[in-house]
Amino acid sequence: MLHVDNVEASYGPFLALSGATLEVRVGEIVALLGPNGAGKTTLIRCIAGLLRPRAGGIRWDGASLANVAAHRIVERGIAVVPEGRRLFATMTVEEHLDLGAFAPHAHAGRVQRLEEVYTIFPVLRERRGQLVRALSGGQQQMVAIGRALMAAPRLLILDEPSLGLAPRIVESILGVLGEINRRGVSILLVEQNVQAALVLAHRGYILESGRIVGEGTGAALMDDPHVKRAYLGPLALRH
Amino acid sequence: MTIVLQQLVLGVLIGGLYGLAAAGLSLIFGVMKVLNVAHGELIMLGGYGAFWLFALSGLDPFAALVVVIPVALVGGAILYWGLFGWVVRYHEETRIKNSLLIGFGLGLALHAAAVQLWTADERSITTAYAGSVLDVGGVSLPVVRLASLVIAFVLIGGLHLLLNHWRWGRAIRATADDWEAALMTGIDVRRAYLIAFAIGTALAGAAGTLVSVGYSISPSIGLEWTLKALIVVVLAGLGSMLGTFAGGLILGVAEACSAMVFGGPYREVVGLVIFLVVLVARPQGLFAK
Numbered sequence: 177m178l179h180v181d182n183v184e185a186s187y188g189p190f191l192a193l194s195g196a197t198l199e200v201r202v203g204e205i206v207a208l209l210g211p212n213g214a215g216k217t218t219l220i221r222c223i224a225g226l227l228r229p230r231a232g233g234i235r236w237d238g239a240s241l242a243n244v245a246a247h248r249i250v251e252r253g254i255a256v257v258p259e260g261r262r263l264f265a266t267m268t269v270e271e272h273l274d275l276g277a278f279a280p281h282a283h284a285g286r287v288q289r290l291e292e293v294y295t296i297f298p299v300l301r302e303r304r305g306q307l308v309r310a311l312s313g314g315q316q317q318m319v320a321i322g323r324a325l326m327a328a329p330r331l332l333i334l335d336e337p338s339l340g341l342a343p344r345i346v347e348s349i350l351g352v353l354g355e356i357n358r359r360g361v362s363i364l365l366v367e368q369n370v371q372a373a374l375v376l377a378h379r380g381y382i383l384e385s386g387r388i389v390g391e392g393t394g395a396a397l398m399d400d401p402h403v404k405r406a407y408l409g410p411l412a413l414r415h
Numbered sequence: 416m417t418i419v420l421q422q423l424v425l426g427v428l429i430g431g432l433y434g435l436a437a438a439g440l441s442l443i444f445g446v447m448k449v450l451n452v453a454h455g456e457l458i459m460l461g462g463y464g465a466f467w468l469f470a471l472s473g474l475d476p477f478a479a480l481v482v483v484i485p486v487a488l489v490g491g492a493i494l495y496w497g498l499f500g501w502v503v504r505y506h507e508e509t510r511i512k513n514s515l516l517i518g519f520g521l522g523l524a525l526h527a528a529a530v531q532l533w534t535a536d537e538r539s540i541t542t543a544y545a546g547s548v549l550d551v552g553g554v555s556l557p558v559v560r561l562a563s564l565v566i567a568f569v570l571i572g573g574l575h576l577l578l579n580h581w582r583w584g585r586a587i588r589a590t591a592d593d594w595e596a597a598l599m600t601g602i603d604v605r606r607a608y609l610i611a612f613a614i615g616t617a618l619a620g621a622a623g624t625l626v627s628v629g630y631s632i633s634p635s636i637g638l639e640w641t642l643k644a645l646i647v648v649v650l651a652g653l654g655s656m657l658g659t660f661a662g663g664l665i666l667g668v669a670e671a672c673s674a675m676v677f678g679g680p681y682r683e684v685v686g687l688v689i690f691l692v693v694l695v696a697r698p699q700g701l702f703a704k
Binding site: 224225226245246247250251255256258262263264265266267271274275276278279282323324327 | 582585586588589592593595596598599600601602603604654
């Protein structure tokens with residue numbers, strides 16, 4: 177459903193992506209791994225329409241996204257949970273979820289979808305009237321995921337959803353992603369927690385210095401010597 | 416004592432208009448990160464609009480709001496398409512600089528056009544009830560200015576409700592807070608800019624109408640009103656329309672106090688002092704969220 181083909185992107189003179197190619201198929205969970213500064217967030221910004229690639233193409237359902245405005249990409253079924261959550265400081269939990277269904281296609285089924293989000297994250301129902309800054313980090317992450325789900329996406333992209341969260345919370349957030357996937361949403365997951373991501377994902381890609389240097393099933397990547405050395409082993413650099 | 420009270424009341428009455436004038440500027444600045452220094456000229460035009468309606472067709476200035484507000488709304492949309500919409504594609508710092516240039520240019524053009532159309536004379540709308548005064552324990556309340564204060568409050572309260580409960584109102588708040596996150600939520604932020612700019616201009620038109628009936632207008636009042644609005648925006652901070660209204664009232668009362676203590680010529684100085692003190696001591700403003 178999503179094809180990223182040889183995408184190059186830069187911030188001013190700095191080349192952040194130099195030929196990234198990946199694919200997400202219907203129903204998959206795909207992990208995108210790599211060290212800080214490898215270009216993971218840049219790639220997501222390209223897919224979301226926030227940054228235009230210098231070269232290469234991004235196709236969704238077979239059609240190019242090159243000239244599609246960012247808010248229209250949401251309408252087409254791609255929702256992003258951005259790095260750092262990017263919640264709206266003056267809004268309550270429910271205002272976020274309501275706003276998540278802003279796009280016209282998402283507006284119709286929003287009541288039912290709100291129920292679904294509250295089923296997935298029961299704590300958000302309890303806290304629906306509170307400003308998000310009163311919430312814990314994990315709960316804020318749930319709001320960010322819930323807001324994206326309210327857009328009725330077919331592909332959910334998450335950029336470092338576990339950043340800054342306690343291990344126990346990370347586990348439950350990643351567990352929820354499995355449940356969301358079983359409800360029929362494909363997932364592209366950028367994650368620092370490589371082991372957990374590879375256990376969850378059907379397939380994974382390794383992005384280093386702006387290019388994809390490895391790909392395979394979760395199990396295959398976990399056995400890959402380079403991945404073991406750089407990301408999993410006892411001597412792995414903690415990013 | 417009565418004299419002091421009288422001055423404070425007059426300060427509150429003009430303060431309501433400061434608040435209304437600032438609300439439009441604050442909305443546009445908060446959402447678009449664009450400073451429209453021609454805001455005062457838009458207020459001036461709103462005043463002349465009401466003046467014209469009164470002079471040509473005898474329409475009551477308060478009733479004229481029903482005409483002025485929609486016309487200003489459309490005028491704001493046209494200004495966005497023609498001028499200010501071009502700068503929002505730049506980075507925020509570049510936006511501010513470019514919007515200043517556009518705003519000064521627009522302000523000069525509108526000032527010149529107003530002089531051509533209506534001459535440089537001061538005007539004011541004198542209705543049959545213009546001189547009516549309510550006497551409350553020796554303090555006299557000019558009816559027209561009292562009505563203006565109430566209308567200013569109703570308009571700002573209405574804007575507050577719109578921003579909190581209307582679909583696009585929430586979208587505007589989201590855009591003001593984090594436009595990229597708003598885009599990723601599926602909000603067309605350009606349209607949010609357009610709506611915010613149009614509403615901001617409509618508020619300027621309404622403020623101008625109220626100025627022309629309770630006070631006076633001339634083609635050159637623009638800069639003065641832009642300055643008042645700017646002081647209130649800095650004083651109140653961004654993000655809360657009710658806070659902006661309160662900021663307007665504070666400025667009005669502070670001016671009245673300054674005039675009483677230091678004499679009439681020092682009325683304007685206090686605003687600038689407030690401006691500096693707030694920038695140094697609490698740069699985010701008193702009521703910023």
